[in-house]
Amino acid sequence: MNRIALGAIALVLTAGLAGAAPEAPPAAPPGEASAAGLTAVDTPNDEGRSITVTWARSPRDIGDAAVFKGYQILRADHADGPFAEVGFVIGGKTEFRDNVAEGAAHWYRVRAVAGSDSSETGTAGPVRASAQWFDAGRSNVLIVTVLLAFLMIWYIERAKKGEELFIRKIHGLDAIDEAVGRSTELGKPVLFSFGLGEIKDIVTVAALSILRQVAVRCAQHGTELLVPNWDPLVMAAAQETIQQAYSEPGRPDLYKEGNVSFLTSDQFGYAAGVDGMMIRQKPGAVFFMGYFYAEALLMSETGHSVGAIQIAGTTAVTQLPFFIASCDYTLIGEEMLAASCYLKRDPQLLGSIKGEDFVKAILIVGFAALAVVGTAGALLAGAGRPWLSGVFQAIIQWFVTA
């Protein structure tokens, strides 16, 4: 989860940064294929199982595989050898990660191979692989997570003290009652699909809370609920959720296990199965909640063609436009993840949403400030003062997850 968060932040912050393409080194005189600048260090922030070997690019390594073959990485357990090949990398690369046992001393050499010519660097070592107790490259993730957790707990405490927390209307969630009610009036079933989400996807967990609300309403109105599944684990969770939801208004007798069934784990087979159910049973309301791929439009257009009221929700950015075009209501991204808080109206849950919003506000201000710093830095760099540009680059680099 954290990787997604920081990945996203890094994506935004790195937007617009133009990286200079590495220049090819000048052509070397024939016969010279040495790789100098050899270093061998314990790979930072790892479990102590590797050593990173780096070297300077050989002058003959100019991107022509016919001239330059690549680099042989040689390793020995003693300074004077014998050195044995542990890896080979093609020309253009200047780094190799060697998997070794923790604690043992190793010495390295790199042999640049250019046709029949080859030359070795000097020896680097001894170097030992050791494990680290903290991945310093992920300190950025830690800070954002701790900040978010702190703000969530703070707002939850405020909510516990009775403070009224505002949450904006989410029309897609408000429309659940309307959709189930319409189905009931028409005497048609309600269909709910999780798409291709697995139970380990957080969006599927969010979809289960929406399913619960839908199931409670279906039980209250005596409306049939169909849940075809792509993942057997999600099916098992959905069966439990619906059974429990049906018990809430005292209608456990309405639960039919056959209505919450497994279809197939094939993407288009699943889409065909759901489409078939929609064509044959003509549901009055269709819910698409979870993670979707290309099957999203296949199913939602079929739902539209049978005249069902459709509510969709997904975090899959690529499928959102299709849902918006073919469904009556669409929960966009984070709205989906806020569903359980919105539906339950539990102050503690609402507090967590407030904390999330606060971090969002911090990020918006941060992005705006960084945009100003980046622009000013580029202008100053053009005038021969690169210090601000350096600061900007350092901040961007900090956000990039290791």
Added chain:
Amino acid sequence: MKKEIPLAITFLTGLIIVVTFFIPHQPLGTMQQRLLIWYSIVLGFTMLLGVDSLLRSNLKRLVGRTPGWPYAAVLLAGFAFTLAAGIYNWATTRSLLTLGSPFMFVYTFVIVPLQATMFAVLAFFIASAAYRAFRARTLEATLLLVTAAIVMIGRVPVGAELWDKLPVLADWIMEVPQMAAKRGIVIGVALGTIAMSLRVILGLERTYLS
């Protein structure tokens, strides 16, 4: 206890995952991978749950002659034939992927064409959805129509023939306003995911427990 034990397991597992993300040292460093392997093993067994559900619901439909029962008959016959072909393949060649075998015949000449057909239908559905979305009835829909027209025409050779700046404009739309909106959603999803995960780990979010 029905809820406390699952909540404790969730808290501990969540905590381990979060902690091991920051600690590469053994034995914590590979814990995340190990838990994913456990998940895959559990998932393998749950496939039996899925097959059981599929067969039972379709058998019930077939026996009860409920509407649509012929589809259930086709499904059960297809399941039986594919299973038999797989067992025959394994028994004769110790592999499921032998070319020209009955199992591969089912895969190559039934499953693959059916998948391709469903995927191909998407083209027609995109056209019908686009027709509805692009009807210029409101200001937003008109903006969408104009933007989509620029991007679509700007990305085909005739676009550059009509106006040489059209591909540049199409690229700008995709790289600036489109990308900004997309990244806004992605950041929201990322923060929402962290918040939801924390709610699950702390036991505030319990819907998944039913």
